[in-house]
Amino acid sequence: MKIAIAGSGALGSRFGYMLYEAGNDVILIDKWKEHIDSIRENGLIVQDGNNRKIVNIPIFYPHEVAEEVDLVFVFTKSMGLQDMLEDIKPILGENTSVISLLNGIGHEDILKEYLPVKNIFMGVTIYTSGLKGSGHVIFEGSGTIEIQNFTPGDREEKKALQLVGMLNQAGFKAYYSEDVKYSIWRKACVNGAMNAICALLDCNLAEFVSTNQAEMIIRHIAKEFVKVAKEKGTILDEDDIVEYILQSSRKVGSHYPSMHQDLIQNHRLTEVDFLNGAVARMSKELSFETPYNTLITQLIHAKEQIIMDE
Ligand SMILES: NC(=O)C1=CN([C@@H]2O[C@H](COP(=O)(O)OP(=O)(O)OC[C@H]3O[C@@H](n4cnc5c(N)ncnc54)[C@H](OP(=O)(O)O)[C@@H]3O)[C@@H](O)[C@H]2O)C=CC1
Numbered sequence: 001m002k003i004a005i006a007g008s009g010a011l012g013s014r015f016g017y018m019l020y021e022a023g024n025d026v027i028l029i030d031k032w033k034e035h036i037d038s039i040r041e042n043g044l045i046v047q048d049g050n051n052r053k054i055v056n057i058p059i060f061y062p063h064e065v066a067e068e069v070d071l072v073f074v075f076t077k078s079m080g081l082q083d084m085l086e087d088i089k090p091i092l093g094e095n096t097s098v099i100s101l102l103n104g105i106g107h108e109d110i111l112k113e114y115l116p117v118k119n120i121f122m123g124v125t126i127y128t129s130g131l132k133g134s135g136h137v138i139f140e141g142s143g144t145i146e147i148q149n150f151t152p153g154d155r156e157e158k159k160a161l162q163l164v165g166m167l168n169q170a171g172f173k174a175y176y177s178e179d180v181k182y183s184i185w186r187k188a189c190v191n192g193a194m195n196a197i198c199a200l201l202d203c204n205l206a207e208f209v210s211t212n213q214a215e216m217i218i219r220h221i222a223k224e225f226v227k228v229a230k231e232k233g234t235i236l237d238e239d240d241i242v243e244y245i246l247q248s249s250r251k252v253g254s255h256y257p258s259m260h261q262d263l264i265q266n267h268r269l270t271e272v273d274f275l276n277g278a279v280a281r282m283s284k285e286l287s288f289e290t291p292y293n294t295l296i297t298q299l300i301h302a303k304e305q306i307i308m309d310e
């Protein structure tokens with residue numbers, strides 16, 4: 001199977017490496033020059049605990065790929081998804097499946113502009129990884145992957161099960177999800193409650209969760225997510241979600257959420273418009289207010305502006 005990893009940063013490199021090692025025909029695609037130069041010159045450095053390996057996986061700029069592939073994993077940041085899909089149009093054939101495991105809400109609306117819905121597969125992953133620098137991926141946490149076909153149908157479900165099998169063969173723990181929309185919303189609640197606040201307060205998960213204000217802030221944010229999710233057809237229980245957010249955050253307390261890493265540590269734009277911003281936008285379309293998520297989105301955009309102008 002010919003697989004393209006569209007967006008080969010931290011998670012894309014990890015998935016690309018594991019699928020390549022399992023014997024698949026994998027290419028990485030990215031636009032970051034130093035990363036591409038480094039992988040082309042020295043191979044991809046893969047670090048898993050004390051184990052370090054160098055792998056020669058082919059990596060290309062989007063304009064260099066033209067041959068249709070069987071499967072594309074998109075691993076851009078949310079705000080880079082549209083541009084990446086535009087750039088890789090030539091490799092998206094009539095039967096090319098595309099799978100998104102991105103954090104956030106609404107990626108299917110972008111995917112639908114570029115491929116038939118029958119070829120869209122959605123999921124979430126608890127696997128984590130980071131970049132030590134260009135060309136150097138570090139495996140962090142291992143967990144699970146949930147996948148489901150975006151449209152119901154026997155053919156689509158069979159395809160999703162094949163994807164699950166392929167990922168398990170490559171050493172991941174993947175499952176077929178009966179309700180991936182629920183999992184996507186639930187993970188977005190965790191990211192929505194924790195990521196922006198930790199970026200704004202410049203703290204890790206444990207530091208925020210241990211404040212007297214944390215539970216109240218988390219509840220206000222989660223309540224708005226739950227209300228919008230319900231209108232969009234996904235039922236989440238507010239108390240369960242608050243407990244899930246608190247528990248997940250305590251489990252990896254020393255972690256600085258990805259939005260903190262992007263904005264505070266690396267001075268890059270954030271995925272806020274696909275988390276708190278998505279909830280704010282959708283509620284407006286549904287004619288009600290979500291003031292907490294609206295304010296958080298505005299604060300993150302203001303912080304982005306301050307940091308980018310520095
Ligand atoms: N990392 C993780 O552990 C997890 C991530 N996710 C989700 O997966 C998706 C991908 O995340 P992740 O792999 O972390 O994203 P990264 O930021 O590592 O990579 C995404 C893209 O950003 C660009 N990039 C990354 N670092 C640099 C840099 N230093 N300088 C210039 N460009 C850079 C590259 O794209 P280009 O140059 O083409 O613009 C790269 O393809 C996101 O939606 C994220 O929320 C979900 C679960 C866990």
Ligand SMILES: CC(C)(CO)C(=O)C(=O)O
Nearest residue numbers: 190191194195256257258
């Ligand atoms: C670890 C966690 C759940 C924190 O919100 C995360 O997904 C992130 O850092 O983006």
